[in-house]
Amino acid sequence: MKELRLMKGNEALAEAAIRAGADAYFGYPITPQSEVIEYLMRENPVDRTGMQVLQAESEVAAINMVYGAAGCGKRAITSSSSPGISLKMEGISYLAGAELPCVIVNVVRAGPGLGTIQPSQSDYFQAVKGGGHGDYKLIVLAPATVQESVDFVRLAFDLAFKYRNPVMILSDGIIGQMMEKVELFEQQPRIAEAEEWATVGKKPGKDSVIVTSLQLQSEEQEKVNLRLQAKYREVEKNEVRFETYQCEDAEYLFVAFGSCARITRKAMEMARNKGIRVGLMRPQTLYPFPAEELHRLAGQVRGILTVEMNAGQMVEDVRLAVNGVTGVGHFGRFGGMIPSPDEILNALEKQFIGG
Numbered sequence: 001m002k003e004l005r006l007m008k009g010n011e012a013l014a015e016a017a018i019r020a021g022a023d024a025y026f027g028y029p030i031t032p033q034s035e036v037i038e039y040l041m042r043e044n045p046v047d048r049t050g051m052q053v054l055q056a057e058s059e060v061a062a063i064n065m066v067y068g069a070a071g072c073g074k075r076a077i078t079s080s081s082s083p084g085i086s087l088k089m090e091g092i093s094y095l096a097g098a099e100l101p102c103v104i105v106n107v108v109r110a111g112p113g114l115g116t117i118q119p120s121q122s123d124y125f126q127a128v129k130g131g132g133h134g135d136y137k138l139i140v141l142a143p144a145t146v147q148e149s150v151d152f153v154r155l156a157f158d159l160a161f162k163y164r165n166p167v168m169i170l171s172d173g174i175i176g177q178m179m180e181k182v183e184l185f186e187q188q189p190r191i192a193e194a195e196e197w198a199t200v201g202k203k204p205g206k207d208s209v210i211v212t213s214l215q216l217q218s219e220e221q222e223k224v225n226l227r228l229q230a231k232y233r234e235v236e237k238n239e240v241r242f243e244t245y246q247c248e249d250a251e252y253l254f255v256a257f258g259s260c261a262r263i264t265r266k267a268m269e270m271a272r273n274k275g276i277r278v279g280l281m282r283p284q285t286l287y288p289f290p291a292e293e294l295h296r297l298a299g300q301v302r303g304i305l306t307v308e309m310n311a312g313q314m315v316e317d318v319r320l321a322v323n324g325v326t327g328v329g330h331f332g333r334f335g336g337m338i339p340s341p342d343e344i345l346n347a348l349e350k351q352f353i354g355g
Contacts, residue, residue, distance in 0.1 A: 002183055002184060002185060002186055004181060004183055005181070006179055006180070006181050006182075007179060007180070007182050008146075008177060009171065009175045009177060009178055009179075009180075010032075010033055010034075010035035010039070010107065010177070011039040012149055013036060013079075013105060013149045013169075013171070013176075014037075014039040014040050015039065015150070015184060016150040016154065016184070016185075017040070017051075017103075017153055018040070018048060018049060019154075019185055019186070019187050020075070020154045020157050021049070021075060021188040021189055021190045022051050022076070022103075022157070022190075023050075023051060023052065023075045023076060023190055023191075024051065024052040024053070024054070024065075024069045024075075024077070025037070025051070025053045025076075025077050025079075026062040026069070026076065026078050027055065027056065027078050028055060028057075028061075028080065029055070030059075030080055030081045030083065030084045031081065031109070032081060032107055032109055032117055032119070032176050033079050033081045033107035033171075033176055036105065036107075037053070037079070041053060049187070049190055058087070059084040059085075059087035060087050060090075062080075062088070063078060063087075063090075063091030063095075066078050066091070066102050066104075067095055067102075069102075070095060070100035071100055071199050071211040072198055072199060072200055073191075073194035073195045073197070073200065074191075074194075075101075075103075075157055075161075076103070077104075077105070077157075078102070078103075078104055079105035079106075080106065080107075081106065081107045081108065082106065082108050082109050082110075082111055082115070082123050083109075083111070083113075083114060083115075085104070085126070085131075086131075089126075089131050089132035090132055092104065092132050092138070092166055093130075093133050093136060093213075094213045095166045096132075096134075096136035096213075096228075097134060097213030097224070098211050098213040099164040099165065100164065100166070100211065101157075101160030101161045101163075101164050101166070101167075102160060102166050103153065103157055103160060103166075103167050103169065104138070104166055104167070105169045106123055106127065106168060106169070106170050106171065107171045107173060107176040108122065108123045108170065108171065108172040109173055109336070110309075110334065110335050110336035116336040117173065117336075118173060118336025119172040119174040119176075119177075119309065119336065120172060120173070120309050120335070120336060121170075121259075121260060121308050121309040121310050121314075122309070122311070122313070122334060123170065124170070124286065124308070124314050125313050127140045127168050127287070128140050128286045128287040128317070135225055135228070137165075137228075137287055138166050138167065138168045138287065139156075139159050139160070139163065139165060139166075139168070139235060139239065139285070139288075140167075140168045140169075140285065140287045141155065141156060141167065141169050141284065141285060142257040142258045142283060142284060142285070143169065143175060143258065143284075144175070144257070144258050144259060144261045144284075145175070145180060145262075146175065146178065146179070146180035146182050147183065148284075149169070149171060149175060149176075150185070151185075152169050154185060154188070156169055161195075163234070164197065164231075165231065170258065171258070172258055172259055172309070174259040174338070175258065175259050197209065197211075198211075235288055236288040239285060240288045240290050240293075241283075241284040241290075242282060242283045242284055242285070242290040243281075243284060244279065244280065244281050244282070244293075244297075245268065245279060245281075246268065246272070246277075246278070246279045246280070247280070247297055249279075250277050250278055250297075250300070250301055251276070251277045251278070251301055251302050252271075252277070252305070252348060252353075253279050253280070253297055253298075253301045254267065254278060254304075254305055254306075254307055254344070254348070255280075255281045255282075255283070255306045255307070255318050256280065256282060256306065256307040257284075257314065259309075260308055260339065261280065261282040263338070263340070263341055264307045264344055265280055266341040267307075267341040267342075267344035267345045268280045270341055270342075270345050271345055274345075276353065278348065281294060281297060283314075286314070289317050289321065290321075291317070291320070291321035294318065294321040294322065295321050295322060295323065295325065298322040299325055301326055302326065302327075302352065303326055303327045303328070303351070304318060304326060304328045304329070305329045305330070305348050305351060305352065306318050306328065306329070306330050306331070307330075307331050307339060307347075308330070308332045309333055309337075309339070311332055311334050312330045312332055315328065315329075327352065329347070329351040331343070331347035331348075331351075
């Protein structure tokens with residue numbers, strides 16, 4: 001049954017993984033996401049649902065364990081934070097190439113390098129542009145609340161199996177560490193029967209199932225790539241998700257995702273109190289990006305300001321979507337610094353209004 005709890009973001013996400021019917025979690029601790037594996041170890045879901053939880057010897061080992069479980073048709077999930085996700089990138093590319101579903105959670109911290117354990121959004125490029133080698137895409141969900149951290153786990157598994165593709169939940173240290181009231185969905189059953197594409201041993205009268213991302217012949221590899229690109233077009237057609245706030249009469253538009261969108265919404269309210277009609281678009285899917293709706297909104301505003309905790313990453317996709325219809329600016333704090341609503345409003349006035 002549904003249940004209300006006050007929970008930390010990372011722990012709520014972990015509970016959601018159990019309730020979504022996950023078969024296995026493989027991970028390795030790294031701040032600020034360590035509570036995910038700590039909660040799962042403490043909860044011991046094997047007694048509740050049969051879900052296996054294992055701390056691997058490294059991030060590289062963890063993602064390859066996900067590969068093995070996903071190849072058997074199991075619902076596998078892993079989590080890490082920025083440097084750990086970088087270590088997983090080779091395996092993520094293999095998963096995409098072999099068309100295996102899984103869920104990857106990145107609770108982003110500031111970089112580059114080891115950086116700091118403070119929150120950031122500087123992994124946007126890595127998430128939406130592939131990150132590893134080869135022409136591939138991840139479906140990328142960007143929660144802005146602890147509730148969405150819960151809801152997006154179930155959605156991520158659904159999308160992963162619908163399209164046989166890895167799905168990333170791009171969280172950050174704010175959402176992972178904050179506490180909010182959440183409504184937990186009812187326990188979902190684990191899937192008993194493996195999909196036809198899964199390799200679970202040769203069945204009588206059927207051909208063997210081989211899971212691989214290796215194609216030695218160029219002609220065969222091109223066929224794989226063409227099939228993947230066709231799948232991505234279907235994802236772009238069917239899975240765009242976003243929210244808009246007070247855009248109907250807006251003269252200016254903020255675009256922000258994740259925790260930054262929460263702060264930017266306060267800046268929007270402050271602007272309206274000053275008589276500046278500002279709206280907000282919040283992409284919930286970073287890939288597929290809500291380019292069509294953003295282009296439509298661009299036609300009715302005098303300027304767009306993207307707000308990000310980075311040096312300017314999503315702003316490039318915003319500019320591509322707007323395609324010169326109106327001006328696009330960027331305001332960002334990075335290195336673990338969190339923008340304030342006052343700073344955001346000042347940036348809008350400075351860049352577009354002349355304040």
